[in-house]
Amino acid sequence: MPGPALPSPSTGAPAASAPSAHGRRAPSGPRAGLVLATACLCQLIVTLDASIVNIALPAMGQSLGFGDSALAWIVNAYALAFGGLLLLGGRVADLAGHRRALLAGLALFGVASVLGGFAQTPAQLIAARAGQGVASALLAPISLTLIMVTFAEGAARARALGVWSMVTAAGSAIGVLLGGVLTDLLDWRWVFFVNAPLVLLAVVLALRSVAIARPVPGGRLDVVGAVLGTGAMSVLVYGLMETGRHPWGSTRTLVTLGAAVLLGLAFLGWEARFASAPIVRLGVLRARTAWSATVIVTLIGAAMLVGFYFCSLHLQNVLHYGPLAAGAAFLPFCAGVMAGSMAAGRLGARFGGRATLTGGLLLAGLGMLWFSDLGVDSGYLTAFVGPSVVTSAGVGICMVANTAMGTSGVARHEAGLVSGLLNAGRQCGGSIGLAVLSSLAVAATRNAAEEGRAPLEALAAGYDRAFVVTAVLLAVAALIAVLFVPGPAPKAAATGDASAR
Numbered sequence: 001m002p003g004p005a006l007p008s009p010s011t012g013a014p015a016a017s018a019p020s021a022h023g024r025r026a027p028s029g030p031r032a033g034l035v036l037a038t039a040c041l042c043q044l045i046v047t048l049d050a051s052i053v054n055i056a057l058p059a060m061g062q063s064l065g066f067g068d069s070a071l072a073w074i075v076n077a078y079a080l081a082f083g084g085l086l087l088l089g090g091r092v093a094d095l096a097g098h099r100r101a102l103l104a105g106l107a108l109f110g111v112a113s114v115l116g117g118f119a120q121t122p123a124q125l126i127a128a129r130a131g132q133g134v135a136s137a138l139l140a141p142i143s144l145t146l147i148m149v150t151f152a153e154g155a156a157r158a159r160a161l162g163v164w165s166m167v168t169a170a171g172s173a174i175g176v177l178l179g180g181v182l183t184d185l186l187d188w189r190w191v192f193f194v195n196a197p198l199v200l201l202a203v204v205l206a207l208r209s210v211a212i213a214r215p216v217p218g219g220r221l222d223v224v225g226a227v228l229g230t231g232a233m234s235v236l237v238y239g240l241m242e243t244g245r246h247p248w249g250s251t252r253t254l255v256t257l258g259a260a261v262l263l264g265l266a267f268l269g270w271e272a273r274f275a276s277a278p279i280v281r282l283g284v285l286r287a288r289t290a291w292s293a294t295v296i297v298t299l300i301g302a303a304m305l306v307g308f309y310f311c312s313l314h315l316q317n318v319l320h321y322g323p324l325a326a327g328a329a330f331l332p333f334c335a336g337v338m339a340g341s342m343a344a345g346r347l348g349a350r351f352g353g354r355a356t357l358t359g360g361l362l363l364a365g366l367g368m369l370w371f372s373d374l375g376v377d378s379g380y381l382t383a384f385v386g387p388s389v390v391t392s393a394g395v396g397i398c399m400v401a402n403t404a405m406g407t408s409g410v411a412r413h414e415a416g417l418v419s420g421l422l423n424a425g426r427q428c429g430g431s432i433g434l435a436v437l438s439s440l441a442v443a444a445t446r447n448a449a450e451e452g453r454a455p456l457e458a459l460a461a462g463y464d465r466a467f468v469v470t471a472v473l474l475a476v477a478a479l480i481a482v483l484f485v486p487g488p489a490p491k492a493a494a495t496g497d498a499s500a501r
Contacts, residue, residue: 034209035150036160040167041202042102042143045109045195046136047171048178050078052191053129055179055327059188066122076241077126081133082140083427084234088226090141090420091279098142098149099210103203105138110199117192128192141419146210148407148419157407158345161400165344169337169396172308176327184324225271225279232263233424240435248439280421290418292484293406294425296357299477300364300402301426302433303470304395307368308333309434310441310463314374315384318460329380333388340396344404347397353405354485358478360398365474367391372467376456398477405485433473441466 053074061071093101112131119125147164151157182190239256246252271278308330315321315329340360347356367390374383406422445462453461 031209032150034205035146036163038102038202038205038209039143039146039160040164041198041205042106042139043164044167044171045106045198045202046140046143047168048175048198049109049113049132049136049195051172051175052179052182052194053078055176056183056188056191059183060125063188064119064122064125073126074129076238077130078133078136079241079431080234080237081130082136083237083424083431084230085134085137086141086424086427087229087233087280087420089137089139090145090418090423091222091226092138093142093145093419098145099206101138102142102146102206102210105135105142106199106203106206109135109139110196113192113195113199117189140423144403144407144419144422153404153408155345155349158348158400158404161403162341162343162345165341165396165399165403166338168399169334169341169392172330172334176330177324180324180327222271222275222277222279225267225275228263228267228270229279232260232267233428235263236260236428237431240431243435243439288484288486289405289408290421292480293402294421296361296398296402296477296480297406297422298425298429298432299473299480300361300395300398301429302437303364303368303474303477304426305430306433306437306466306470307371307391310437310466311371311384311388314460314463318374318376318456318463319378319380329384330388332385333392336389336392337396337399340393341400342396343393344397344400348401348404352487353401354481354487357398357401357405357485358481360394360396360401361474361478361481362394364391364394364398365471365478367394368467368471368474372464372471374464374467375460376454394474433470437466437469440469 057071057074060066060074066074089101089105096104109132112128112135116125116128116132119128143164147157147160151160178194179191182188182194235256239253239260242256243253271280311330311333312326315326321329344356344360347359351359367387370387370390378384403422407418441462443462444465445458448458448461449455
């Protein structure tokens with residue numbers, strides 16, 4: 001249901017839309033379009049970088065002399081900094097102002113990218129990747145925050161989120177293709193240098209569209225909360241990343257994950273009882289829209305990353321696709337996400353947010369279940385394209401519907417907080433899902449091998465088990481949507497406060 005327009009100090013243009021609950025008007029027209037372009041370009045930079053580096057890892061290792069274990073830290077350093085700092089990044093955006101935080105994030109990302117391109121040792125490259133992760137932890141929440149404070153709830157925000165989600169999907173697919181092209185035709189260093197023109201363009205757009213916001217009255221950073229929250233997220237992400245080398249039942253894994261739980265409990269206790277200006281106001285999560293959206297996006301994040309990961313492994317390890325061919329094989333998936341994202345707004349207007357979200361989750365779950373039929377003899381056109389389109393269309397629909405629901409009724413000074421929560425949920429969901437389902441897939445592969453199945457058949461059986469569990473995760477998310485997401489409000493209350501839902 002459309003709610004009151006949110007205030008928008010992030011733009012300076014007069015507006016023709018209805019006044020917000022704070023007496024200000026949401027911008028419209030060319031300035032709002034520039035804000036959307038800025039938000040989408042920042043999101044493209046983040047998603048592109050997350051995938052463009054992966055395909056160049058062997059070339060990086062050979063050029064700089066990485067050992068097998070050290071090479072993984074090119075990815076891990078980014079993931080650790082990004083996942084650990086997302087909550088802090090969202091709150092910093094609220095306190096420092098969106099334009100100031102955005103420009104700082106872009107500057108750091110540009111510098112880290114150039115340093116990564118010129119790196120001469122493994123340590124220098126890993127440090128550059130960590131810098132990119134810190135910058136991404138600022139840029140990812142801000143890109144969503146700009147949409148929240150610029151576009152009023154309802155059709156306008158749904159359309160903007162559709163474009164934003166479409167760019168997110170395109171960035172992942174383009175990153176795989178571009179990484180292969182740059183590495184093959186030029187050099188692996190260009191997967192870093194290519195960020196420079198994108199960052200410069202984003203800075204120009206930000207300076208033209210995002211106005212300097214007034215500081216939040218009485219706003220200050222909760223240092224203790226920031227340390228505890230960042231520590232909990234970082235230790236959790238690190239522990240999950242290390243499960244590939246240390247079993248779940250090992251002392252190291254149990255101690256690491258236990259420390260993450262203790263830090264998380266300490267963070268919640270501090271925020272609830274002692275923090276005068278909490279980095280995460282826990283009252284935000286009392287609204288069903290906020291906590292249910294965070295739980296659902298965590299499950300979606302797990303499904304997306306796990307599905308993408310195991311589809312890629314099946315193409316390369318079972319069907320023997322090369323990296324570039326595997327990247328190109330995901331183009332139907334990218335197209336499906338784009339189509340679903342753009343259709344989500346119209347579906348929401350016709351059927352309501354809860355029905356649209358539930359339908360998208362179920363559609364994605366059916367696609368994942370379809371993927372579980374992949375085998376050694378499965379052809380690309382007959383067995384891969386179909387589930388790719390079904391899954392990706394469902395993902396596009398549910399991502400937009402869930403984000404629109406989770407960002408409804410949010411005050412401007414907490415927009416970055418909610419954006420950080422949603423991004424952190426998706427990142428943690430992906431890390432947890434990948435760690436858990438990788439272990440399940442390995443176990444299923446081992447059991448199939450012990451039953452006497454051929455190596456490739458055993459490998460495919462492990463991947464199929466992961467797809468089935470991923471479908472179950474999406475079904476659980478759909479059940480949460482049915483039980484807890486608020487339904488359409490009565491017409492008489494259509495103009496009421498969104499926070500009352």
